Amino acid sequence: MSLPHAILTALLERPSSGLELTRRFDRSIGYFWSATHQQIYRELGRLERSGRIRALESARPARGRKKEYEVLPAGRAELTGWVSGREDPKPVRDPLLLRMRAAAVVGADGLPDELRRHLALHERQLAEYTDIEARDFTRGAEVSGPDGPTEADRLRHLVLRAGIDLERMWVEWLSEALRETGTATAAPAAPAGPDGV
């Protein structure tokens, strides 16, 4: 149930049309809650019908005509309530880890290649995040006013750092996994003595 809230947040930051939202989801917000344009349009329709957002009057509604939305008080209230509520972290669901577990049973054929591929993807994502950090969250970047970062700046930076920490974790773990499985399949390590070091 997070998509409507993601959209409300984005619209509060700046009123947008469906396509603009879609593009913004491909960048900032979508890093933590991705959505396709179809999902977004459907949700915009629901939010409008339930009185949480409304279309700016400018354009008469017609297919293919740009339609911008803004958040109504009911929408802001809804979002505030959601932020201050409770929601448990969902259990991890990771197909790669599952596949490694299956590989322990049916054999790890071709797994190192897949690990390398994932490593490259996570390295790329990490680089993207650190670029954003360097651009938006270093001393002197435009988001920092003369009084230093605002509360909002600090929160946004924290969110970005969660992404960075997460990607770094995967990069490190995948590197270690490659060290262990890569060498193992290529040349089985000489087993240590039964009770030795």
Add this chain to the structure above:
Amino acid sequence: MSLPHAILTALLERPSSGLELTRRFDRSIGYFWSATHQQIYRELGRLERSGRIRALESARPARGRKKEYEVLPAGRAELTGWVSGREDPKPVRDPLLLRMRAAAVVGADGLPDELRRHLALHERQLAEYTDIEARDFTRGAEVSGPDGPTEADRLRHLVLRAGIDLERMWVEWLSEALRETGTATAAPAAPAGPDGV
């Protein structure tokens, strides 16, 4: 599309009934792919109909009668194919991060409490994982034969360590987030000079 493969893996490790599977999913496998008993029963039905598993003959089929399944060659082949295939990591979808982003817009009221709550949950999960590691993956534990850990042991250990690394990352990030938002709401930090260190 991972649930059937998770079930096949579990059944290869040991033939089980639906309820036994459900319990095993609450422990090992479910740490990385959780599932309810309803999902599992439905999937067992599908897997049986498609000839990937079969019920052990012993018990005649009846509601409330235990029914054990074992994997057929077609099931093992299916699993092998899945393991050696490619599958991109899914983009992150984390409601907590989204809520922090929303908090940057509508205010972070009550957020520190929620962060503390999540911190406690992740610390608990981390402790659970490290317990398992101490029990199953230290020199001398029963899974290690006289020749040291097998390839399968090493893979399973890697999967567990991914869980450990992940939880550790959250514990550290949440601690840092609390340090920043906790103090920030209580007493705004004195801003550094505009161009200072």
Add this chain to the structure above:
DNA sequence: ACACTTTATGCAATCAGTTGCACAAAGTGT
């Protein structure tokens, strides 16, 4: 014998997310 609890299996409805496609307007090249 009876009610109560535990173990076990399963259906049906719903919901969120994904995929595939269609439609409309405006701009671009020839």
Add this chain to the structure above:
DNA sequence: ACACTTTGTGCAACTGATTGCATAAAGTGT
């Protein structure tokens, strides 16, 4: 004038996951 591309909006069908409920057998206490 015409075809082609880009921008923008949207529906419909499907799939996977969740929630709520129903059923059946076996064990337990009185």
